[in-house]
Amino acid sequence: MTFREGGSFEGGRVRTRRGGVAAGGGIGLAIVAFLVYQLTGVDLSGELASLQQVTGAGAGGGQVGEVPECTAADANTNRECRLSATLYTLDAFWTDVSAAEGIAFDIPEAESFQGATTTGCGAASAAVGPFYCPADQTIYLDVSFFDELRTRFGAEGGPFAEMYVVAHEYGHHMQHLMGRMEGLDRRDTGPGSDGVRLELQADCYAGMWAHDAATRVDPDTGRTFLVPPTDEELAQALSAAEAIGDDHIQASSGGGVNPDTWTHGSSEQRQRWFTIGWNEGTLTACDTFATDDL
Numbered sequence: 001m002t003f004r005e006g007g008s009f010e011g012g013r014v015r016t017r018r019g020g021v022a023a024g025g026g027i028g029l030a031i032v033a034f035l036v037y038q039l040t041g042v043d044l045s046g047e048l049a050s051l052q053q054v055t056g057a058g059a060g061g062g063q064v065g066e067v068p069e070c071t072a073a074d075a076n077t078n079r080e081c082r083l084s085a086t087l088y089t090l091d092a093f094w095t096d097v098s099a100a101e102g103i104a105f106d107i108p109e110a111e112s113f114q115g116a117t118t119t120g121c122g123a124a125s126a127a128v129g130p131f132y133c134p135a136d137q138t139i140y141l142d143v144s145f146f147d148e149l150r151t152r153f154g155a156e157g158g159p160f161a162e163m164y165v166v167a168h169e170y171g172h173h174m175q176h177l178m179g180r181m182e183g184l185d186r187r188d189t190g191p192g193s194d195g196v197r198l199e200l201q202a203d204c205y206a207g208m209w210a211h212d213a214a215t216r217v218d219p220d221t222g223r224t225f226l227v228p229p230t231d232e233e234l235a236q237a238l239s240a241a242e243a244i245g246d247d248h249i250q251a252s253s254g255g256g257v258n259p260d261t262w263t264h265g266s267s268e269q270r271q272r273w274f275t276i277g278w279n280e281g282t283l284t285a286c287d288t289f290a291t292d293d294l
């Protein structure tokens, strides 16, 4: 999916951090706790806060800036402009859904970082991958993960895969606002666990956004924000969902596939729920907690 050229996007939506350095002996512990958070989608910020006090772990620093104003044409070639533009389309979509559904809406913050960073959930290094921190309502995206997507999907598929990841993390923000992250069973990690349901719901929300972004008309230009994807591009989005599925990650890491440790759902499940979001476009259709048919 590409942005329709002609429009532009204001600067300041995305914070950038370059050259952040992990510091303190406790960083390993903080990362381990983070991984648990990221994989299970539950809020470990309380635990991390105490961990921080005990270990004195810190990270961050580096050069902080923001993504400047950029055009839709830039969004098609420049990663950070694309990130910023994608967030604007997500803001517009979820503002409308929230108004219709009576959800008290706040836009999430976003940080694109390289190396390491400090978050409301503790210290993080780029090894963590993209994640959402409920404590500071911020989506954190590390540049190296996007490099990996580019390597995996190429110049054609990479950009949409990036947008999909942003939309998935934004989905976690919406779950946070709707109270969906409360009362989850944090220990259960099987195929039908709360963690898997949470992740598949975020994929479904990403599908809702993708369909909206492809069909929503910008009142300023009278045209859609995004060029509606071709079947091929949609297939790329689905292969991104597939490649990020836990079973795939496990298989390619040489550890074999073990359904008992799935926390994001299988490739097939992730594709299916993205498609349900795309086709149905409602929060009700995306209620992965209300069905046994995951």
Ligand SMILES: [Zn+2]
Binding pocket: 041, 168, 169, 172, 199, 202
């Ligand atoms: Zn997730």
